[in-house]
Amino acid sequence: MTEQAAHPLWQPGAERIAKSHVTWLIGEVNSRFGTSLSNYADLHAWSVKNLSAFWDLVWDSCGVIGEKGAQRLIDADKMPGAQFFPDAKLNFAENLLRKTGSGEALVFRGEDKLEKRLTHDDLHALVSRLQQALKAEGVGVGDRVAAMMPNMPETIAIMLAATSLGAIFSSCSPDFGERGVLDRFGQIEPKVFFACDGYWYNGKRVSIADKLVEISKHLTTPSKLVVVPYLGEAAETAGRLDRGVDLDAFLTPFAAKAVTFERLPFNHPIYILFSSGTTGVPKCIVHGAGGTLLQHLKEHRYQCDLSPGDKLFYFTTCGWMMWNWLVSGLASELTLFLFDGSPFAPSPKVLFDYAQDEGFNVFGTSAKYIDSLHKEGLKPIETHDLSALRLITSTGSPLAPESFEYVYSGIKKDVHLASISGGTDIVSCFVLGDPTAPVWKGEIQAAGLGMAVDVWSEDGRPVKLERGELVCTRPFPSMPVMFWNDKDGAKYHAAYFDRFPNIWCHGDFAMWTEHGGLVILGRSDATLNPQGVRIGTAEIYAQVEQIPDVMESVAIGQDWDNDVRVVLFVRLREGTTLDEDLVRRIKTQIRVGASPRHVPAKIVQVTDIPRTRSGKITELAVREVVHGRPVKNTEALSNPEALDQYREVPDLLS
Template identity: 60%
Template sequence: MDGYDDLHRFSISEREKFWVSVKDFVGVIAETWGDDVLVDGDRMPGARWFPDARLNFAENLMRRRDDGDALVFRGEDKAAARMSFAEMHAAVSRLAQAFAAAGIEPGDRIGAYMPNMPETIIAMLAAASLGAVWSSCSPDFGIQGVLDRFGQIEPKLVVAVDGYHYNGKTHDCLEKLSAILAELPTVEHCIIVPYTRDAPPLDDIANGILIGDFVADFEAGEIAFRRLPFNHPLYILYSSGTTGVPKCIVHGAGGTLIQHMKEQIIHCDVKPGDRVFYFTTCGWMMWNWLASMLSAQATLLLYDGAPFYPDGNVLWDFAEAEGMTLFGTSAKFIDALAKAGVRPIDTHDLGALRLITSTGSPLVPEGFDYVYEAVKQDVHLASIAGGTDIIGCFVGGNPVGPVWRGEIQAPMLGMDIRVFDDDGKAVVGEKGELVCTRAFPSMPIGFWNDPDDAKYRAAYFERFDNVWCHGDYVEETEHGGTIMFGRSDATLNPGGVRIGTAEIYRQVERFDEVVEGIVIGQEWDADTRIVLFVVLRPGLTLDDDLEAKVRARIRANCSPRHVPARIVQVTDIPRTKSGKITELAVRDVVHGRPIKNAEALANPEALDLFKDLPALGA
């Protein structure tokens, strides 16, 4: 083979040989692999990888037990911690024993309402060691946002923090947690991790116990890793909730592990002893991705808080102090740094830094310019894209290839991606739908509460038969790169964070004054901002007081990221003949694009209400 392109072609044409080579090269630990690599490989969904293998995810992440740094944590300027691999092993051992004593068995769900801190990693590893299923939300989620997720999966145990720090302020979580637990009757134990105070009160926390008391009766020792089938459920992640409550996406231990190890050890060139950072919350799949870096025997650099508090240098201070080798972030953060005039190349020693990864939204060409001019000239900048749906990447970095300004370098190994036009024809040099035409190991093993896979099929396989349609609007360049143009559906993506419109509607339409609302993402300043349109009761006008109340409710019950940048009053909302509001048509009108489906609308005249609105020009 001569170069990356040949290797990628091999990874597609000889995919069974390729994935066997991957698991051998990266060193996946398994009790057995069995004889079969892939069964029903032409079915999507339905293909089964390594059906006779037995392994444990946590065992693969806990190879080291030495005194080197495993977890290094900063929580703004309020907290700092450092834990060795030996200390992490001991902590996981004690917590796993406590989980088992509390009745946790393979397949039980453990919900986490936690920041990105060492205790979260430890709890996930303890859960995975037993074969429990881990699912996490970040503590800035409001009550309804958590219930929309955990209410579906019925956790047996919840791990939660007492509060968190953000932008110099301390936020209490116990009142929200009490209300959440009141609606989760399946929770038998709630383990509280003190963070903002030493002894948080537990009077109102049903079945609550401090983590120190929970593990007090157990001594550290060897961990009895439960080796389970390749597709044993490991994580439940969540869709954005565009059309209702979020879909619960179930990912298997083996597929997650082999995909992450391929991406991290091969594509990111992570080596033992590297020090890896990703700015993420526990409500984003990049937290799960970051945790897997332990399988490469790397140190995890964990940060929780605002990325610009007290200023835009805070994460670069962390990078310099810890000898960071991989800096993971979002395109929006890179854009914000550029606008703030932050120049780490002039102020920080980033000699150890080899790779910067950017995801969440398209990295514009000017973002590439900024990194190489103001951060580091000889760094590998890898824009990457995939999603919660596959807990990994379709396209990303190639450590042996050139970086093209404004492009993602290459399709990931083992991922048979194409760009399809509306007729399902593969195109190059034209915009179209990002698709994957052959099965891969990190496809979801299913959706929760979807026994016949109806929701699963509807999510990815309705557009093109037996082809994964990802919902990204992209272009493949002549040299094999990918240019991202954003989501092709109505999902909102401010700052690269996927937000579902239904989550916002559920809050807005609780106001008596509001008859109905419709929300879109407006392309603005190299990003997307949320714009909410509301129809009020006759005779009412949107004033500052009502607007403030709407923002406050969305912030409290969803998250700060859900809060609209603009709220605009309109008198009608376009809808289909079946009565459904149509975000895509409104979005097209706002952006001055032609309407493709006006004939499907019951009231197409309503579209005129959204044209050339002064409120959206600033």
């Protein structure tokens, strides 16, 4: 449970509230429907009660390009089964490429100091040439195009070219191993595969030519493996690949012309995203054009309060759904700022240099990055001009209360801090920011508009100020269209609807606060159960992160003596050892800040903590290793070698 603060950390001024898109939307609803809504809570309640009218209003107010059709929502009582805009026709890329001209669309900065700037016309031209080249390879409606790429402008152009043709796009980052790539793209059988020739990370130049040679031997479906230049080795790398061609040669036959768009049904697939779990081959989660577009338009405009011309940055790789969220900013006519590489090379201030140089309005990142800045003692508030910055968003894992305080003391005082949470499953958010409301320490501000979010007890009863399961009780447009190779929908149904019939159960352990906000307490499948009491791992991390000597930690439940005991692994500041004094301080902090039941039975020092490639700590993999069970999908991890430290730990054998 979060420590209760007496005052909010931040509150928007009256002028900011009055000029917000949320305030405009409240007025529009009152005008159209004769309601008397007065604040965000009223608007949210109306939006989930009137799903058809709300999403119709999002379509209109955000200027969706397409044919809306006569119906807004059918089978609204079915999850899965509800259909939004069943008669609609649209094209995802057409909506993202709505703007033309000499204004900047994409700005890219790489760790190697490579910079690229593309105007909207530049982007159109590149998409046009890629579209023609893909079409020449036979790519059409329903075909898959896969990319193993950094977060650079070419990746966005490839996605837009593919989806303009009605093809389905899927991506991962170039640090994935051979097995990880084949586990993902081998399932979806792409017709064309794009990859870079390498990348930079933490000051190192990393060629992936050898890895691509091995991948090309087993990924047999693509007619072409297109190598995109980053290190300057594209032609050489392509020459080593069967069916290989470098990007320049792939595009040479085609001159830029007007991009064409294949308009398709609302739920036509555009993306395949992959679960990052370590319990088996990744699930292939298929997302539709209309639902993804509407959700992202709503989140950018109303939850983030963005307007055309604003500057949006998110630190993400192409293997995380926040990349998909970022690129949709083009549909709101935002300028997107891309970065590839380590956010700490050559120094921890590199992203704030970028923010200052370009005048970011939104700085999006992960909770882990904010915690790391805090531990580094970085204070951009004293060293950087962040006057243009209005919003900081954080996701990937729960943002600790101390990290909330750090943002306001160390980064910027007058900024809207929005901790957000949703996931790959919905390629968007369940809970996120409300630009008209105060920010309270440790709390996510609100459920998203149109999202009937609640917290339920184990017996399916809504609870307030109690821990429970995060659910969504009514349908929403960005529910997955399907899972790939799940013909009868059994895997899809089991993933979300088995726990509570006709209710989306997301798998997060959560709690409403007295302010109407939400706290995410960790993943349900990683919840600890000592003596039958459910404890969220995030509750433990929030206390441990307050101890300066602890850089990060991972908590699991170990089966022991016919019960479960809490075990905490800690990575310490360099030069620090886990002595009796530090163990006592950790246990005292957890006992006082959380409860005696949260105090670990064992604390063990490690030098590394396993993470998924999107940066999330993986309690499940650690738990499997501690219990002597195999981890089925180590390719989901960015540092699988870290697991060796958790095998047969002497302290855990007694």
